[in-house]
Amino acid sequence: LSQTDDAAYAPETQNDQSSAGTCFGFSVSPDLGFKYLRNGEGEPLTIIESADEPEGTEHAPVLEWSPTPAIPWHARLYDDGARFRLWIESGGWFVVEPSLSRITIPTHDDHVRREERLWGLPAILTFLERGDLPLHAAAVEVDGGAVILGAPGRFGKTTLAAAFVSAGYRLLSEDVTCVRLTERPVAIPGPAMLRVRQDVADSVATNNVSVTLEAQEPEARVHFSIDPSLRGDCNPVPIRGIVLLRVTDDRVWLDPVDPVAALRDLWPLSFRLPFDSDRGRAFGGLAELVRDVPIWNLHRPMRIDALSAAVAGIVEGV
């Protein structure tokens, strides 16, 4: 990404206010009523509100998402060279200028959902600029180390993360984990939020959280913020291991995964733009990660009454 052309998109306002908190290692300013930030300091990230649709050249989106049960809305990502424009159905326009660490967000009555969208793709595009690796996975802190919870089968990572939170462990990320490939890979904590099904909210996510949004169709998930006492800051947490969630009918057990097999499961969980250079970046990052971090399969019944055993198995075995 090259330096942005400021003349091409003039922000409505500029803010130099003090940080409202941190997320993904960024100090976020100004305070726009954010619910999911952590403590501490980080690199500056400027957030600007704008009611206008951003100007941009007409061309095909580089990525487009159709509604799914998990993400029930359309979205399109446009790459203008120096910046990205992201349109989300019912959510408005986000403009991401990674080289300037600046994101423009729409004025919107629903501040909670707007913030949640901000910490998705706009944040990913911004921390990609730093060289970090996004993974579609949750992460929790166990004894000072990050345990990444990936669900190649797409189900269960948030519920298991909720069980960790309820048991008093710190949630590092719920949906997107920011990995930094230093000599020993680390996770950079993301938003202190948790979104779970109603039945999980009723039976699992009962401690250390506060409701920010009640469940609504079509998404039907209850949204929580993590209690401030359990948020901590955004300092990097050394990665202790990656756990891939598998389904079985009986007991809970862990078994190690060799790097090549792990790469097969992690590749679909990585984010990449549809260009050779970006696919190569993602692949190279994952290869480094599986080389340097132990990977485990966690076989567990997908039942709420098995969650405690799954938490205990990870704490003891990873």
Next chain:
Amino acid sequence: LLEPGSTVRQNPRVVHRRLAEGEGGVLLHLETSAYHGVNEIGLAIWEIVGDGKTIAEVVQELGARVSDPPAKLEDDVIQFLDGLRDRGLVTD
């Protein structure tokens, strides 16, 4: 089948990464997103092939790298590179 005089080269749309010492590496075909694990010897062959080598050159360089190379090294190299060619990872 490839022959000793055949020249092969890495497909430029394939990227590779070495894993930990002794664990070989992985190749990703950017066009198909298919990836392939290779052992240490396979990775050495891949690296020797580079921008273009004959099978004979690959066998000679590989033989110099490994201790006690097998008598049928050429057959093994041809079989391996045929497999890579079938998967579009190397080209003639």
